[in-house]
Amino acid sequence: MTDKDFENEVPAGEDPEAQASGSDPQVDPEATNEAEGEELTVDDILGSPQNADAAAEDAVIADLESALLNDLKRLQAEYANYRRRTEEQREIEIERAKGSVAKGLLPVLDDLDRAEKHGDLVEGTPFVAIAEKLRGVAERMGLTTYGAAGELFDPQQHEAIFQAPTPGVDAPTVLEVVEIGYRLGSVELRPAKVVVAVPVE
Template structure:
């Protein structure tokens, strides 16, 4: 005889044949948390490390190149300043040497005129160069040429004796004289700038001992 319980309806929510428990067991697991995903993004890969190392090497190379360029620029600047100074000194020495050579050439030309000037002085002392005469006109032209060359005469009676400028041909003890002075000018001296063409030949008055 059949038991009436065998024909009872299954209760609501109850799975037949245990399928509910199997489905629950085979269902999807818990969803991954956001923390694990962010952690994966923060992790460094081998490529990241290699790229970082290459970037550091590139920065170091750039810094080394900049330092080398700065050193080269400084060296070139120092060399340029040195060359400018050397050129300025060269120009100065050249100008000085040029001036000396010009003065020397003028001096050589003037030395040839000194005997003529001596003759003119002697002629003037003897009254042979009276104003208006042809000889006086020639003498004036010669003296003008000498002046244009820059030649000046020196040596006058009564001035202090200077052995650097005067050539003493005789010393005359003179009462009342306290120091050596020019007593008489035998030949005037001539100079051209700093070049001594001829010292003045003089008689020197010296104190009486």
């Protein structure tokens, strides 16, 4: 082999055209131009798996917020119901206490009514002043009376102690009130005891 042949010999694995052009045989010019012409995005740098993880975290956070909001609404509803029940129970206890006091006053009020019917309550006497004060206290408590002669007989409100057949009566009617009935608000403390006039058969 001469010196000239040695100079023209191409090393194994090298492209003669690439050697002639003087470029790197491992670099593709078109690929290089494409890479230089495109801008890298955050997704290219981080990769899609991280984006998927972020979306999953957002979904978990949204679920937790929804669950916490539902728990808060449930607690608010339970607290509102608790307050309502407490207020109702308090009102019941107040009415019960008032009823207990009012029932204790009924015999005294009955005595005042009897004294008034017999003419024992004379205007200007201390006894009349005491009676008025006591009746004022009962009225402020919400104590009311019912039952009067001439009313239609109502078994829900009146207690008939005697029935008197009376001519000209078309329906059972209160003929006489023996004992006045009392209510405290809407609660009946004592029914009115009455004599009932009934139609003659």
